[in-house]
Amino acid sequence: MNKTFDELIALLKEYNPEEVEKVTNAYNYAKEMHKGQYRESGEEYITHPVNVAYILAEMHADGDTICAGLLHDTIEDTPATKEDIAHFFNQNVANLVDGVTKISKLNFSSKKDEASANTRKIIVGITTDVRIIIIKLADRLHNMRTIEYKKSFKQKENALETMEIFVPLAYYIGAYRIKSELEDISLKCLLPDVYQSIKDKKEKIESDSNEMLKEMLQKIQRILLDKNIPNYIKIRTKNIYGIYKKISEGCRIYDIHDLLALKIMVDDIDKCYQTLRYVHELYHPVNEKFKDYICNPKTNMYRSLHTTVFSPEGRLVQAQIRTHDMDKVASFGLATYWDIKKGEARYTMQKDLKNKYQFFKSLIEINKMFGDNEEFVRQVKSELFSDKIYVYTMGGQTIELPKGSTIVDFAYRIDSELGNTLVGAFVNDKYVDVNYELKNKDRVKVLTDDLSYGPREDWLNVAKTTYARRMIREFNRKI
Numbered sequence: 001m002n003k004t005f006d007e008l009i010a011l012l013k014e015y016n017p018e019e020v021e022k023v024t025n026a027y028n029y030a031k032e033m034h035k036g037q038y039r040e041s042g043e044e045y046i047t048h049p050v051n052v053a054y055i056l057a058e059m060h061a062d063g064d065t066i067c068a069g070l071l072h073d074t075i076e077d078t079p080a081t082k083e084d085i086a087h088f089f090n091q092n093v094a095n096l097v098d099g100v101t102k103i104s105k106l107n108f109s110s111k112k113d114e115a116s117a118n119t120r121k122i123i124v125g126i127t128t129d130v131r132i133i134i135i136k137l138a139d140r141l142h143n144m145r146t147i148e149y150k151k152s153f154k155q156k157e158n159a160l161e162t163m164e165i166f167v168p169l170a171y172y173i174g175a176y177r178i179k180s181e182l183e184d185i186s187l188k189c190l191l192p193d194v195y196q197s198i199k200d201k202k203e204k205i206e207s208d209s210n211e212m213l214k215e216m217l218q219k220i221q222r223i224l225l226d227k228n229i230p231n232y233i234k235i236r237t238k239n240i241y242g243i244y245k246k247i248s249e250g251c252r253i254y255d256i257h258d259l260l261a262l263k264i265m266v267d268d269i270d271k272c273y274q275t276l277r278y279v280h281e282l283y284h285p286v287n288e289k290f291k292d293y294i295c296n297p298k299t300n301m302y303r304s305l306h307t308t309v310f311s312p313e314g315r316l317v318q319a320q321i322r323t324h325d326m327d328k329v330a331s332f333g334l335a336t337y338w339d340i341k342k343g344e345a346r347y348t349m350q351k352d353l354k355n356k357y358q359f360f361k362s363l364i365e366i367n368k369m370f371g372d373n374e375e376f377v378r379q380v381k382s383e384l385f386s387d388k389i390y391v392y393t394m395g396g397q398t399i400e401l402p403k404g405s406t407i408v409d410f411a412y413r414i415d416s417e418l419g420n421t422l423v424g425a426f427v428n429d430k431y432v433d434v435n436y437e438l439k440n441k442d443r444v445k446v447l448t449d450d451l452s453y454g455p456r457e458d459w460l461n462v463a464k465t466t467y468a469r470r471m472i473r474e475f476n477r478k479i
């Protein structure tokens, strides 16, 4: 599974040949610095940074990022300093390596203020250059891929940390491919027997349904070509952790509506909807399972049409229909900008992060609000690294909120004036009080009154999100 430096260069040449020299220099420097160091597997240490860089190159990362991937452990584990890296490469690479070094000290459970202060610095740092998270995710992914060489308790510890911190981060930037792999390896470390039994079942289902899926694939392919819609179709099964989660919610394995899926990639949005029609004409859809994430993207910018249909054998099969670009976003999330937007990718990424990805807006808000480091870390954990719910505005926009959020949180998330004049709400057409706890998929219509008393101080007990609480306090300070 491990890749060599030559393979890295070959991959880089495919999309960014101008950077080969710089990347080769970074490799030589890292190799020299890590000389005499070995991994637990017995391999030379340099294999690790090479593989981290390879994972980044698979996402078509820019040259500076690949260099930072190669150098990411030099500040921490060798005599090299940030200044050295800035001197031999450039300031950007030095900042990236420094940022990644700091993330390795991220600690959510420590009660020491020092640790909290550090965690805060890192989290806030992420908002200045998202490439740091992406490099860190690649680093964690390779460490998890090679975790079998670590002692059993260390494996469990790393798996828990991965589930607590890195899986949510991967989700927030929409990097599903990394997220799924991290989840599966973590489950394997934490519950090896459960992992194995689901894996066996999954493999059996895959081999049992392979013929049928291929037949569906060819049938769809044929009709699309007939209608002049060039396409590329792949078969995919849900990841093991995803199946585990469904089963632990009480679902039987064959009732999981997206256990088996066909990913259908076409050239543009019009063709997505045309494809949907032909898929539905061939196979009966389960009406309530249709989702349009193209016009209604997920809060991490994932876009696709999802529909579940009855296969010829009566089993449920999901079709995920999207453009090729949307498919790249679905695998790597924000990191995809490297590929789609070239040159200015970095700035577009940072801009979109602040404007479109709700996670980062909340992060910035929490940072503004909490002076105390320990409280900051506690709030980030409970608001962002915890269960989420997704509810709809009357206009159909999806809003992401931490589980336990109420009408008050919802109103302030939409607009502060809405919160300040809030008197109640209709949820799914039924009247509720402001302290109503929202559930997934609720449709919320907020009721306001310009003559309302305004947010009472006891709403602080009703609001879960930082922004709502801040606005309530501010309002009460003024009167």
Ligand code: MN
Residues within 6 Å of the ligand: 048, 072, 073, 139
């Ligand atoms: Mn590393």
